[in-house]
Amino acid sequence: MDTTLSPAQREALIATLQTRFHKTPAYHQAIRWEDVLAKLQAKPDTLAILHAMETTGGEPSVVYDPEHPNDIVFMDCVKESPANRRSLCYDEDARRSRKANAPADSAVHLAQTIGIQLLSEAQYRTLQANGDFDLKTSSWVLTPASVRRKGGAVFCDKRYGQVFLYHNGADSYYASRGFRGYVIL
Numbered sequence: 220m221d222t223t224l225s226p227a228q229r230e231a232l233i234a235t236l237q238t239r240f241h242k243t244p245a246y247h248q249a250i251r252w253e254d255v256l257a258k259l260q261a262k263p264d265t266l267a268i269l270h271a272m273e274t275t276g277g278e279p280s281v282v283y284d285p286e287h288p289n290d291i292v293f294m295d296c297v298k299e300s301p302a303n304r305r306s307l308c309y310d311e312d313a314r315r316s317r318k319a320n321a322p323a324d325s326a327v328h329l330a331q332t333i334g335i336q337l338l339s340e341a342q343y344r345t346l347q348a349n350g351d352f353d354l355k356t357s358s359w360v361l362t363p364a365s366v367r368r369k370g371g372a373v374f375c376d377k378r379y380g381q382v383f384l385y386h387n388g389a390d391s392y393y394a395s396r397g398f399r400g401y402v403i404l
Contacts, residue, residue: 300397335400
């Protein structure tokens with residue numbers, strides 16, 4: 220992944236992140252923008268990751284994450300699964316195992332390329348507590364090793380006002396299924 224951003228790209232991204240931060244105070248009640256900005260300035264490589272999240276459709280925003288309570292966490296907060304991260308099987312083993320019609324990439328590999336981690340089920344539920352996400356799409360989430368060893372993977376969505384966790388073969392992929400990720404500052 221190219222980590223070089225021009226000064227104009229950095230400024231535009233920071234402005235976008237700041238606007239989004241101020242529009243969604245419920246996502247991060249105890250976090251101040253000044254603290255986020257200081258961390259962003261201290262970790263310029265993270266800006267490249269956030270830029271990749273943004274350009275693949277994720278609309279990253281700061282979300283308080285109980286799994287990382289002492290950190291500033293950016294999660295994909297786009298209403299539907301990021302458009303440029305769909306039609307992917309779960310991981311590279313699953314992608315390579317397909318005998319025909321393998322997708323171009325996998326969720327786990329693309330996340331690694333971007334520099335993010337897939338949301339866990341708990342993180343996905345935390346995100347959903349802040350709004351309505353994936354009402355028409357679904358998102359792969361971090362799959363327990365015990366499920367993955369048996370050929371499966373898990374994904375979530377929100378229907379009927381409830382968050383649902385489902386399973387599928389890890390090699391499956393659909394135009395409406397993508398993944399959401401996070402990065403810690």
